[in-house]
Amino acid sequence: MFKKILIANRGEIAVRIIRACKEWGIETVAVHSNVDKDSMHVRLADESVCIGSHLPANSYLNIPALMSAIELTKAEAVHPGYGFLSENANFAKILEKNNIKFIGPSSKLIKMMGDKIQAKRIAKEYGLPIIEGSEGGVSDKIKAKQICKQIGFPVLIKASGGGGGKGMKIVHKEESFDDLFSEARSEAKKYFDNDEVYIEKYFQNPRHIEVQVLSGKNRTVHLHERDCSVQRRHQKLIEETPSPVLTNEIRKDLFERTVNMVSKIGYEGAGTVEFIYEDKKFYFLEMNTRVQVEHPVTEMVTGIDIIKEQIHIAFTGETALKQSDIEPRGHAIECRINAEDPSKNFQPSPGTIGMCHQPSGFRTRVDGSIFQGYKITPYYDSMVCKLICHGRNRNEAIQRMLRSLDEFVIEGITTTINLQKKLLTHKKFIESDFNVGWLDNDKFYTS
Amino acid sequence: MKIDKKLIKELTDYLNEYGLTELEYGDGNTKIKVSKLNSLIASPDTKETKTISSSKITETQVEIGTKVTSPIVGTAYLSSEPGGKKFAEIGKKIKKGDTVMIVEAMKTMNHVPCPLDGVVKEICVEDGSPIEFGQTIIILE
Numbered sequence: 001m002f003k004k005i006l007i008a009n010r011g012e013i014a015v016r017i018i019r020a021c022k023e024w025g026i027e028t029v030a031v032h033s034n035v036d037k038d039s040m041h042v043r044l045a046d047e048s049v050c051i052g053s054h055l056p057a058n059s060y061l062n063i064p065a066l067m068s069a070i071e072l073t074k075a076e077a078v079h080p081g082y083g084f085l086s087e088n089a090n091f092a093k094i095l096e097k098n099n100i101k102f103i104g105p106s107s108k109l110i111k112m113m114g115d116k117i118q119a120k121r122i123a124k125e126y127g128l129p130i131i132e133g134s135e136g137g138v139s140d141k142i143k144a145k146q147i148c149k150q151i152g153f154p155v156l157i158k159a160s161g162g163g164g165g166k167g168m169k170i171v172h173k174e175e176s177f178d179d180l181f182s183e184a185r186s187e188a189k190k191y192f193d194n195d196e197v198y199i200e201k202y203f204q205n206p207r208h209i210e211v212q213v214l215s216g217k218n219r220t221v222h223l224h225e226r227d228c229s230v231q232r233r234h235q236k237l238i239e240e241t242p243s244p245v246l247t248n249e250i251r252k253d254l255f256e257r258t259v260n261m262v263s264k265i266g267y268e269g270a271g272t273v274e275f276i277y278e279d280k281k282f283y284f285l286e287m288n289t290r291v292q293v294e295h296p297v298t299e300m301v302t303g304i305d306i307i308k309e310q311i312h313i314a315f316t317g318e319t320a321l322k323q324s325d326i327e328p329r330g331h332a333i334e335c336r337i338n339a340e341d342p343s344k345n346f347q348p349s350p351g352t353i354g355m356c357h358q359p360s361g362f363r364t365r366v367d368g369s370i371f372q373g374y375k376i377t378p379y380y381d382s383m384v385c386k387l388i389c390h391g392r393n394r395n396e397a398i399q400r401m402l403r404s405l406d407e408f409v410i411e412g413i414t415t416t417i418n419l420q421k422k423l424l425t426h427k428k429f430i431e432s433d434f435n436v437g438w439l440d441n442d443k444f445y446t447s
Numbered sequence: 448m449k450i451d452k453k454l455i456k457e458l459t460d461y462l463n464e465y466g467l468t469e470l471e472y473g474d475g476n477t478k479i480k481v482s483k484l485n486s487l488i489a490s491p492d493t494k495e496t497k498t499i500s501s502s503k504i505t506e507t508q509v510e511i512g513t514k515v516t517s518p519i520v521g522t523a524y525l526s527s528e529p530g531g532k533k534f535a536e537i538g539k540k541i542k543k544g545d546t547v548m549i550v551e552a553m554k555t556m557n558h559v560p561c562p563l564d565g566v567v568k569e570i571c572v573e574d575g576s577p578i579e580f581g582q583t584i585i586i587l588e
Contacts, residue, residue, distance in 0.1 A: 035577075055522065055575055339553065348553035350520055378521040379577070382553035 001315055002026055002076045002101070007041065008066055009081030012385055013291070014041035015369045017079045020307040029073045031066060033059035035377050040369040047073055054379045060084045063091055070100055077101035077314060079307075083381070086290040087114055103314040105269045105289050112265070113287045123284040126261035131276065131283045133200030136160075141181055147199050148177060156202035157184040161192030170202050205435045207277040208236070208285075209243055211258040212298045214270050214309050216319035220263035222255045223298045223306070224328050230423060232346060232439040237416065238423060239294035240333045241301055244394060244432035245277065254282055262287075268317065270295075270310045293336070293386070296367055300332035300390040331397040332390045335405065335420040337368075338382040342419040343446045350378040354411035359404035363390035376413055384415070398424055419445050455479060476513040476563050476587075512568055514583040517559060521552035523584065525574040535567045535585055547585055550578065559584065 005021050006029040007014045014030060018041060021028045030045030035054045042048045049069040052059030059065065061084055070078065078095060080086035080103065092107035104110070113119045124130050132151045137160045138144045148155045153174060159167030167188035169180040181197070189195040208231065212223040227243030228236040246254070258273045272292050274285040295306045304326065313319055340346040356372040368385025370376070376384060387404055391397030405421050422445050428434045439445070454472070458481045462470050469482040517523070525533045525548050534546045541547070546558045565587030572584050 054577055348519070348521075348555055350552065378519070378552035380553065382555075 002311070004029060004073065004075045005077045005079055005103070005311070006031065006066075006070055006073060006075035007045070007079050007081065008060070008085055009079070009083070010036055010039060010041055010060060010369075010380065012367050012369045012383070013081040013083075013293075015044060016367055017081060017307055018044045020305060020311065024308065024311070026311070029069065029075050031060070031069050033379075035379060038374070040371060040374070049073065054377070056084065056380070063094060066091075067094065067098070070098075075100070077103055077311075079103040079310070080290065082290050082293060087288070089114060101314050103269070103310050105267055105271070109265065109267060110289050113289050116286060119286055120284065122265060123261060123287075126257075126264050128257050128261055128273075128284040129282060131201050131285075134198045137196035137198050139185075139196060141178065144181055144197075144199060145174075145177055148174070151199070151201050154202040154204065155199050157181060157197050157199055159184065159188035159192055159194070160196040160198055161188060161194035166191040167197065201283075203276055203278050203435075205278055206437075207243070207245055208274065208436050209246065209254070209277045209282060210272045210274040210292070211255060212270070212272055212292075212295070212306070213258065213262045213267070214304075214306070214313065214319050214321060215262050215267040216313045216317055217268065218318040219322070220259050220267065221319060221321050221323045221326060222259050223302050223304060223326055225251065225254065226292075226294055226297055228294060229434065229436050230429070230438065231436050234436075236294065237336055237338075237439070238333065238420065238429075239297055240331065240394070240397070241297045242328065242331065243277075247280070250280060250282070269313050270306055293383070294334050296365060296386065296388045297332040297334045298328075300363070300365065300388055301328035301330055302326055303329075330390055330392045331394040332388060333394075333397045333401050333424075334386050334388045335401060335424075336383050336416065337385045337387060337408070337410070337420075338416045339376050339384050339413045340382050340416060341414040342416055348378060348382050349414040350376045351413040352376070353413060355409055356411070357407065357409040358385070359387065359407035361404070361407075363400060364404050365389070370410070384410070384413075398430070451479075455481060476565075513563065513565065513587045515547055515559070515562060515585045515587060517550055517578050517580060517582050517584050519550050519552050519557055520580045521550040521557070521578065523572045523574070523576055523578045524549040524551065524556075525570070525572075535561075535570060537567050537570060540564070540566050541587070548572070561587075563587070 004027040007017045018028045028045040030042045030048040031051045032042050033052055033054050051065040051069055052062050085091040087110055089107045089111035092102040092110055095102040120130050134147050154170055154172045157169040167184050169184040171177050171180050184197050185195040188197055207229040209225050209227055211225050214221050225243050226239050226241045228239040230238035270291050272288040275282040276285055299306055339349045341349050352375045353370055358366045365388040366385055370384050389397050389400040389404055391400050402424055405417055408417050423429050458470055458472055462481055471480040534548050535541055541561050543561055543563050545561045547561050548559055550557045550559055568588040569586040572578055
């Protein structure tokens with residue numbers, strides 16, 4: 001096994017990785033920016049190296065500084081966590097050249113799956129349904145209409161040159177296509193000086209479903225799905241497994257196709273394949289070639305430590321797991337606790353934590369890096385910790401989560417704890433009758 | 448700029464009412480300081496004081512420079528992209544509502560709007576530097 005691993009990250013995920021390493025007797029090196037010198041990941045690691053100033057570009061994204069820290073501490077492998085350099089093919093390549101193991105797939109695969117167009121092409125090639133649409137921009141009305149007929153209405157017309165809703169039209173019926181297509185083009189011309197538009201399928205009621213995979217040279221296994229449809233501005237707030245909306249038949253098809261693609265591309269490590277799900281159909285979105293924030297819900301139901309599996313695959317090249325080993329039990333939910341004020345449009349709320357009491361108890365887990373007196377700086381992500389609860393079924397998991405959220409005390413900053421309570425008791429959540437746009441369209445939580 | 452005489456009178460009345468020697472009042476881009484410090488020290492004679500109180504104002508200072516402060520703690524950026532055109536440049540005019548700089552807090556980019564029309568006199572922070580809530584970021588004249 002590796003003797004020493006450097007963790008190229010901060011916050012709760014750095015702590016999570018250090019914990020896994022410690023349990024296996026692997027020495028750990030924390031890297032940190034100057035403002036993070038008192039963080040929990042620095043305190044828990046065996047060694048720590050300050051690699052730069054508060055700006056991510058000067059520290060956590062600073063490859064030369066990280067390479068120096070690796071050399072200085074003689075670390076054999078690097079765990080990138082999520083975010084920062086976790087999907088940076090260049091960083092992985094530099095490590096490969098220097099014979100330092102990057103705990104994740106090869107730089108070639110990161111690059112391949114990181115290119116959205118290429119990833120979509122690969123997914124299609126290996127039998128995953130993709131979001132249908134025009135391959136590029138269309139300007140001919142007749143051709144555009146043909147594409148729409150192939151996709152099926154409703155469709156979304158988007159300006160190639162920009163975003164922000166300008167030049168964007170939803171066409172529900174074929175009859176209204178001509179007018180809206182012309183309108184979209186003239187708006188696109190007006191705002192972006194480019195009247196090129198493209199067309200893709202419009203989702204009216206989309207859910208976000210993703211499949212966790214672990215893959216080595218010997219085989220690929222899946223660890224079932226996660227449903228991450230409670231989002232605000234495309235950022236996940238609550239994740240759960242299993243998804244309350246999938247049927248076993250669809251689930252089986254989804255897993256088979258996902259495993260097929262992941263094994264065919266020769267993937268090594270942990271990964272997540274993300275999908276949009278609507279009307280009993282799933283559509284490939286992208287593949288994340290790293291560990292996800294929400295990985296603990298899968299760990300709770302499967303009993304598998306995903307971080308340790310990542311380290312094992314990185315060291316041996318193979319996964320020790322067989323598909324028959326993976327039998328999820330019960331239901332798990334994760335709530336992200338962010339330092340933000342939901343009533344003020346999720347305005348960031350940095351500050352110093354006063355009183356801090358984290359919940360515990362039966363099947364209750366907190367993955368975090370906060371403590372009393374810890375200063376949450378404004379320089380990084382607003383997520384301060386995650387609360388994960390496991391129940392025999394969804395109802396019990398919700399009850400346990402509400403009980404745990406009630407126990408949580410974080411003074412000194414505004415958090416999403418109260419919002420999470422409102423969401424978990426909301427009829428729509430209980431009945432799982434919502435889509436990814438729920439919180440952006442219905443701001444019931446601001447009052 | 449129009450000087451509000453009524454306001455100055457009101458301030459000097461407070462000065463006497465509360466037995467103060469100096470009082471500064473600010474509202475937006477205007478600051479008014481009333482003081483009877485010099486006269487009082489020079490002649491503590493009550494009679495004199497009375498005369499002063501009738502003329503009341505020994506100093507009325509309206510500061511020209513207006514400080515624009517950061518509404519949030521975070522990292523200051525002087526342009527929208529590295530090496531890009533700066534939002535505010537010394538000596539250049541800036542309009543009310545124009546972006547003065549961007550303050551990044553927890554991955555959220557917050558545009559700080561200029562509170563009034565003016566000319567940039569001084570830029571008080573460096574690109575990429577950490578700034579605190581209420582810290583002066585630019586001075587307008």
